[in-house]
Amino acid sequence: MIGIITYSAQFILLVVFQVLILNNVELVGYMNPYLYLIFILILPASMNRILLLIIAFVLGFTIDIFENSGGLHASATVLLAFIRPYLFALIAGPSSTELERMNIRTLGVGRFMLLAAIAVFIHHFWLFLVEAFSFRNLLQVIIRTFLSGLFTLFLIYLAQLLVYRKQT
Amino acid sequence: MRKLISFLVRYFTVITFLLLQAVAFVFIFKAQPYQRSTIYSLNAEWSGKALKAYNSVEDYLNLARINKNLAAENAALRAANKDAYFSLVVVKSEVVDTLYSRQYTYTEARVINYSYQKQNNYITLNRGLAHGVKPGQAVVANNGVVGVIKDVSKHYSTVIPIIHSKSLVSVKFKNNSFFGPLSWNGKTHRQAQMRDVPREAPIVIGDTIVSSTRSKAFPPGLNVGTVESFVQNTEDLSYEITVDLAVDFAALDFVYIIENQLKIELENLEAKLEE
Numbered sequence: 001m002i003g004i005i006t007y008s009a010q011f012i013l014l015v016v017f018q019v020l021i022l023n024n025v026e027l028v029g030y031m032n033p034y035l036y037l038i039f040i041l042i043l044p045a046s047m048n049r050i051l052l053l054i055i056a057f058v059l060g061f062t063i064d065i066f067e068n069s070g071g072l073h074a075s076a077t078v079l080l081a082f083i084r085p086y087l088f089a090l091i092a093g094p095s096s097t098e099l100e101r102m103n104i105r106t107l108g109v110g111r112f113m114l115l116a117a118i119a120v121f122i123h124h125f126w127l128f129l130v131e132a133f134s135f136r137n138l139l140q141v142i143i144r145t146f147l148s149g150l151f152t153l154f155l156i157y158l159a160q161l162l163v164y165r166k167q168t
Numbered sequence: 169m170r171k172l173i174s175f176l177v178r179y180f181t182v183i184t185f186l187l188l189q190a191v192a193f194v195f196i197f198k199a200q201p202y203q204r205s206t207i208y209s210l211n212a213e214w215s216g217k218a219l220k221a222y223n224s225v226e227d228y229l230n231l232a233r234i235n236k237n238l239a240a241e242n243a244a245l246r247a248a249n250k251d252a253y254f255s256l257v258v259v260k261s262e263v264v265d266t267l268y269s270r271q272y273t274y275t276e277a278r279v280i281n282y283s284y285q286k287q288n289n290y291i292t293l294n295r296g297l298a299h300g301v302k303p304g305q306a307v308v309a310n311n312g313v314v315g316v317i318k319d320v321s322k323h324y325s326t327v328i329p330i331i332h333s334k335s336l337v338s339v340k341f342k343n344n345s346f347f348g349p350l351s352w353n354g355k356t357h358r359q360a361q362m363r364d365v366p367r368e369a370p371i372v373i374g375d376t377i378v379s380s381t382r383s384k385a386f387p388p389g390l391n392v393g394t395v396e397s398f399v400q401n402t403e404d405l406s407y408e409i410t411v412d413l414a415v416d417f418a419a420l421d422f423v424y425i426i427e428n429q430l431k432i433e434l435e436n437l438e439a440k441l442e443e
Contacts, residue, residue, distance in 0.1 A: 006393030020222050023283075032285055049181045049254070057188045064195070066215045068290040068326065078192060082185040130196065131287045137354065 001067050007138030011059065014039050019066040022155075031152040034073075036063060037123050038159060041116065044100050045088055049081075071132075076127040080119055091115040104160040116156045117149075124149045131153065216292055216324040219281045234421050241310045272387050275425040277307075280324070284331060284357040284417040291315065291327040295425060301325045306385035306426040312414030313337065313379055313392050314423055323436055325425075330392075331357045331417050339392050339411075340380035344370070347380045350392065350411065357417045359396060365407040371398050377411050384431050 018036040025033065040056055060077030064070060087100065091111055104112045124145040132141050169206040227234075277299075281292040294302050297320050307314040307327050310344055315329035316337070328335050331352050339362055340347035346369040352360045362377065379386035393411040428434075 019218075050184050053181070053184050053188055057192070060192070061195075066218070068215075068281075068292070069286075069288070070197075071192030075192035075196065078185065078188045082181075118251055132354065133287075140354070 003044075008041070011039060015059070015062050015066075018063060023067065031147045031149060031151045033155050034063075034124065034127070035152060035155045035159065037077060037080060037120065037152070038116070038156050040077060040084060041102055041119055045102060046100065048084060052081045052084065053078055071103045072127060072131055075130055076123050079126050080123045083122065084119070087115060087118060091118075103164055105164045112160065113153070113157060117153055119157070120149045121145060124152065135148075216280060216294070216321070219292065220294065221368075223278075223280045230421070233419075237310070237421060244310070256258075271428060271430050273427045274430065275301065275427070276326075277301075277423050277425050279420045279423060282329075282417070282420055284329075286302060287354045289329055289331050289357075289417070291329050291420065293317075293325050293327060293423065293425070294323070296321050296325050297321040298322055300427070301425055302427070306383075306387075306428070307423050307429050308386070308390055308426060309415045309420060309423050311391060313386060314415055314420070315392050316385055317425065329417060330360050330413060330415075337386070337392075338380045338382040339377050341369070341371075342376040342384075342389070343380045347382060348409075350377075354366075358413055360393070360411050360413055362409040362411050363406070365398075365409060367400065367405040369408065371395060371407060371408060371409065373397065377409075384434055385426070385428060387426065387428070410435075 014036045018034065022033050022035055036059065039059055040052070043052060043055070056077040057074050060074035061071065063073040063077075067073065091105060091114060092102070102112065102115065107115065125141070128141045128144045128148075193403075228393055268391045275295055277293040277295040279291055280294050281290075283289045283291075291307070291314070293307070301317060301320050303317050303320055305317045307317060307329075313330065315327045315332070315335060317325050318328045321325045330337060330350065333352060333354055335350075335352055337346060337350045339350045346365055348365045350360050350362045365371070373395050377392045377394065379388060379390040381388040391414045393413040396410045396412045398407045398409040
């Protein structure tokens with residue numbers, strides 16, 4: 001029960017932060033970070049996959065409503081949720097479902113950031129590809145994915161440090 | 169049996185995934201303008217409310233810049249006022265005449281949300297049905313053309329700016345009457361592309377591009393931008409011109425919504441040609 005409240009709070013916090021602050025951050029005209037996708041990564045690994053997909057859709061669609069982008073973020077976030085179990089198995093091995101939470105502390109900095117990097121680049125690539133809607137501008141899509149992806153990863157790292165900093 | 173069940177479970181996940189993707193893509197594609205407008209109106213209504221609250225804070229922080237812009241605009245308007253000119257012609261008599269009927273009305277509006285770094289950018293304005301805004305009306309800033317109203321809710325409206333991949337505005341040269349459609353290739357919010365300019369057109373870099381009468385929403389002669397460079401199409405020898413846009417879409421505050429009161433009359437007349 002406490003878990004649900006915590007996750008709901010994180011959901012709202014991430015959406016508010018994304019819509020009010022990050023959507024107004026643009027560097028070089030290309031870099032727009034999408035930190036909200038971290039929510040899909042921090043949900044419990046043992047979570048029901050159907051429920052995960054539905055939550056991902058709701059999350060993406062909420063962002064879409066504020067960005068006026070139809071179902072763009074919903075599509076990218078659902079894709080990320082769909083491949084998440086395979087990603088976890090790839091990064092954390094077969095024992096992945098035993099880990100309740102995936103974060104810097106349980107996985108270690110290296111493995112967690114690798115997980116985040118793959119997730120971010122798949123999500124961003126799909127997002128920018130569907131937005132451009134053709135392979136004509138593939139180079140531009142890749143540049144956008146790369147620049148925004150680096151920015152998002154940097155924010156994910158900061159967020160993780162902030163939440164899981166070593167208690168001294 | 170167990171294998172079968174696990175297979176079904178996995179299959180069910182894939183089905184859910186594909187279903188949700190399909191729903192997302194339906195929202196992306198949405199061809200029917202009606203559903204689209206109702207959904208976007210709803211969106212505009214309550215995301216508009218949330219963004220308005222945020223904007224009131226931002227407003228305060230931007231006051232200095234807005235004041236400066238308004239002062240500049242005031243100065244420009246005063247310069248355009250009749251009183252600012254010394255009349256070279258002695259007017260003998262003034263006739264109050266009914267020969268002129270008003271064609272364009274202007275409604276001031278505030279930009280409450282906008283994007284400029286995407287392929288499909290949108291602008292949200294704080295004016296809607298209640299203020300007489302209708303889809304298809306023109307939106308201009310004090311220095312040039314911004315775009316066209318797309319969806320309207322009771323208090324808000326959304327705009328397709330020039331920097332939208334599906335935006336199409338008819339423009340012409342200021343100093344001659346060659347015209348062409350202005351669209352956007354998605355690269356930078358400072359430039360758009362004018363296509364299909366005939367090869368006879370005398371183009372000089374720096375030429376001013378203005379709105380043409382062919383786009384019924386815009387009053388003719390509104391500033392759009394200047395010619396930055398041009399290339400000739402090898403097939404039909406027409407020119408494609410890169411236009412430096414006059415409006416900076418990264419810094420929009422106040423805009424005006426223009427209603428052409430004769431637009432319906434014009435469209436009805438032209439529709440008869442197709443019958």
